[in-house]
Amino acid sequence: MRNLELFSTASIDHLLWSSGEQATLLSSPALSILTDFDHSQPMVIDVDTSIPNTVDIMEKTHTYMRLVVDKNNNFIGIISKKELLHRRLIKRGTQLGCNFTELTVQDLMVPRDKLLALDYQQMKTAVVSDVVRVLQEKGLHHMLVIDQDKHHIRGLISANDVARKLNIRIDIHQPPSFQHIFKVSSHIA
Numbered sequence: 001m002r003n004l005e006l007f008s009t010a011s012i013d014h015l016l017w018s019s020g021e022q023a024t025l026l027s028s029p030a031l032s033i034l035t036d037f038d039h040s041q042p043m044v045i046d047v048d049t050s051i052p053n054t055v056d057i058m059e060k061t062h063t064y065m066r067l068v069v070d071k072n073n074n075f076i077g078i079i080s081k082k083e084l085l086h087r088r089l090i091k092r093g094t095q096l097g098c099n100f101t102e103l104t105v106q107d108l109m110v111p112r113d114k115l116l117a118l119d120y121q122q123m124k125t126a127v128v129s130d131v132v133r134v135l136q137e138k139g140l141h142h143m144l145v146i147d148q149d150k151h152h153i154r155g156l157i158s159a160n161d162v163a164r165k166l167n168i169r170i171d172i173h174q175p176p177s178f179q180h181i182f183k184v185s186s187h188i189a
Contacts, residue, residue, distance in 0.1 A: 024165035
């Protein structure tokens with residue numbers, strides 16, 4: 001075993017910004033904007049998690065959306081901050097005859113049979129503008145990518161990540177939608 005020495009960061013005030021990542025353009029391959037679960041872990045939440053805990057988890061991790069899994073880690077839907085809006089919590093609690101603090105992810109999630117996704121094989125031949133154009137019509141913040149051949153969720157496209165990669169300024173109080181990205185990028189191009 002090797003002993004490693006620790007050093008003070010008191011005099012270090014600069015971050016190294018990677019120059020290795022190529023700038024993403026609207027003409028870049030669509031796979032360049034994919035968070036590929038073959039290379040990074042999906043952000044998930046258990047279906048039985050209470051809504052107060054869900055809100056807390058999403059705020060602490062700065063996430064807008066989580067994939068919902070059951071006790072066997074099977075994908076069953078998504079939950080986003082959109083479903084966690086206070087008025088929706090009150091309405092759903094009233095419908096179920098309980099206080100919204102008693103709700104779980106199960107009560108508010110969008111089930112997988114209500115979701116649409118892009119196909120990984122299509123993504124291989126598409127460019128960023130193709131994806132943004134399709135998704136802007138829906139005003140979405142996230143889009144799942146499926147691998148139909150292997151029958152699984154392959155990854156996720158996040159409007160926030162796309163805006164960052166395209167170097168488009170976004171309003172930090174409101175997560176960007178693909179509609180916003182399309183509007184801004186069409187003025188740039």
